[in-house]
Amino acid sequence: MEGQEGPPRVCRDDAPKLLAALKEMKEGLDHVRGKVEALTRKVKKNQLPTSCGIGYLEAKHHLLLSYCQDIVYYLLRKAKGLSVDGHPVVRSLVEIRLFLEKIRPIDKKMEYQIQKLTNAADGAATQEKVLNAETKNKGRHQDDEDPLKYRPNPDMMDTKSDPAGQDNDGIYRPPKFMPATMDDDDKRLKQASRRDKALTRMATENPYIKEIIDDAADRPEEWKETAGDESREFTKYIRLREKQEKQEEELFTRAPLTKRDKQTEKRMRTQLHGLRGLTDGFDLGMNMLLDGDKDNDVGSREPHVKSGGRRKHQKGGNKRKRH
Incomplete structure (x- = not known):
């Protein structure tokens, strides 16, 4: 009986988590289904070429597709009450999630290039539609051509439109661009590592902290000259x-x-x-x-010797003067 009550008990324990995951998954699937159906219709009508694309985006799409498949299989096992401990699907989910996290800086760097190519493709498609419409109108009205359409039209002249927020005082003000920063995890990790290295260097240069570290490591005391x-x-x-x-x-x-x-x-x-x-x-x-004491004794004797010498020298000098 206990073995039979095991799977239902597991289902009851994981039921709230499963219901929340299924609800979130259903909302995401409804959102994705609308976009996929629109893209599928364009591909079937040859309006959206899929060849000669960006290889990076194709690889990322394959990763996302594999990730979605693994999530569906994971939820299927949870719904059946089966255990997922040590199952390969968990390892696959972790690996794909790690890949997606590691390529985030590449997404930031290629965002401008992808947006530029997308705008160019949209502009080419719009220009092609305009040319096709003009060709049809030209073929339809080529017989009854109106010569008055070649007259000057003031409405077609290019007028200088004042930018929003610019004062009409005749003073030129350069445009202000907001600096764009890239929030990369690698940048924050590098800054934290650089800060830790600076603190470590300052600590090792401090003699008091160095002495504490040497005492904690039982290093021999260093004697300096x-x-x-x-x-x-x-x-x-x-x-x-x-x-x-x-x-x-x-x-x-x-x-x-x-x-x-x-x-x-x-x-x-x-x-x-x-x-x-x-x-x-x-x-x-x-x-x-x-x-x-020795210096005092020597100092007391030296003046007498010098004075006697001076007297003898003076007497000798006087004698010489008499001669």
Whole structure:
């Protein structure tokens, strides 16, 4: 009994979803049937040539037709109460839907070309109808031709029509075109990826965040010879140099240095030596404090020696003057 009550129970559970899908499908079929019948009549009357068309549209029509067939078969299995888990029709529906989603950018790019060809075909058909009507009228009234029709007709003159919204003040105003944007998923994905890369680069350049990342990854602590935090320019220069060295190792060739690269390297070296020299004054001050007593002793003795020498020199000078 339980096995017999299984399929009806499945039907009762999926009945609301099935009814909603059938209602939506019926509305779509009514809309499509009206268009297909009109196109079929034109094709049967040779009013709508189907050869030498756009191959992309033909492939898309085949995809849509296969998608509709799979949907009908899917609804048929659901209506019979059969399971669709793991059925090939589900995989086929997913693949076709994926194809249709992936070709959306192509539809946007080919929309102008398709519209242009459609307008050209409509214009040619309209022009052909006008020519046929004129030919019939000409054959019908060629005997009773009226010579007054060749007189000037002011109504046939081309008049300049003012565009809508233009002021009659004699000032030229260029037309304003609204910028058209293409909402592509790829563009948004690229922007999101570019934004994530920028945030990652900013995070890695920050010394505090870099220290946190190193602690989380259990990396060994790095000791540097520079004093203080490195500047952003210096970090960028180091990163470019590492990338260049990696390329040189892969290609087994030395990359030539430009004049600008040499100037940048010289400036970085100057900044690096300047940071290293921050501790030189501290060492010199400590040495002066430690050797202060010795310097005082030497300084106290030197003036006496110099003064005695000066006196002897002065006496010797006076003696020379006496002679």
